[in-house]
Amino acid sequence: MTESTFELFFDANRKRLYGSFCLITGNRHEAEEIVQDAFLKMWERWDRVSRLDDPQGFLFRTAMNVFRNRARRAALAVRKLADAELRVDDLATVEDRDELVRMLRALTERQRSALVLMDYLGYGSDEAATILGIRASTVRALSTKGRTSVRQMQGGAA
Helix, strand or coil: CCCCCHHHHHHHHHHHHHHHHHHCCCCCHHHHHHHHHHHHHHHHHHHHCCCCCCHHHHHHHHHHHHHHHHHHHHHHHHHHHHHHCCCHHHHEEEEEEHHHHHHHHCCHHHHHHHHHHHHHCCCCHHHHHHHCCHHHHHHHHHHHHHHHHHHHCCCCCC
């Protein structure tokens, strides 16, 4: 049984195309997939492609189109993922803020002050103590009690 002209074309061009796309993509696995897709497209149209003046040029253009389409799809997927992460549910944000404000209001003024200074504004217990005019250990105790109360209001463990 003799090889078809496509099989001869494949054998003559496979290594060169694969090597080229290894250099273009920088990834052997991606290059292999691109080469396979390009040869598949060539095989599907071989009756027309085999009559072209430069089927090798058409093969390379086909592989480049496969590469560009893959890159476009990947970029689109990344954009969709980034857009999904950037979308903010404004209503949920308002509801969360409202819930937080209600929970903070349920605390004593001293607990609320200690929590805001330490957890929201990022002060250490010594700095918060200076601002509030109390001892650092008192600030730590107030913030601990405040956090426990907030967790209980949220239905979490104490």
